Amino acid sequence: MVQFFLRSKLSILVILITALLLGGSYFYFFKETCNGDCKNGFGSKIYWNGKKYVGQWKNGKESGYGVLVAKDLKILYSGKWQEGNQISKESDMPKKITSLNDYNLNFFKTVILYIIVLERIQINLKSN
Numbered sequence: 001m002v003q004f005f006l007r008s009k010l011s012i013l014v015i016l017i018t019a020l021l022l023g024g025s026y027f028y029f030f031k032e033t034c035n036g037d038c039k040n041g042f043g044s045k046i047y048w049n050g051k052k053y054v055g056q057w058k059n060g061k062e063s064g065y066g067v068l069v070a071k072d073l074k075i076l077y078s079g080k081w082q083e084g085n086q087i088s089k090e091s092d093m094p095k096k097i098t099s100l101n102d103y104n105l106n107f108f109k110t111v112i113l114y115i116i117v118l119e120r121i122q123i124n125l126k127s128n
Helices: 002-021 105-127
Strands: 033-036 041-046 052-058 061-069 075-082
Touching: 061 105
Parallel strands: none
Antiparallel strands: 033 041, 041 052, 052 061, 061 075
16 A cells, blocks of 8 residues: 555656646646737637637627637637537538638638638627
8 A cells, every 4th residue: 555655656756847847838738828819809818628619708708799619720619609618500601710721820810710700799789
């Protein structure tokens, strides 16, 4: 039992030292990042699991029109959100976003998402 306890402590110590030697970059993959206004406005957020939400925010939660995209750019959900929950679904969205080449690919993907979401917001505003 004592040996198991010492081994588990040693394992934890090795993991912590490795993380420190990597400069914390190991933990970067679990960090959520936000661009724009993710409190009350329009912005995009990349979640710890690689999924990305682009759309409207209210009180720090997804509210209004938005798109949730998987890491491979497959659109998981597009439509209206309320307090972080999906409340309606759009059926005329593309199934996957692709690009012409790999040059500045992430920027291209983000611009495409913003254009799609802004068009949907304009359509929703006109219909109200």
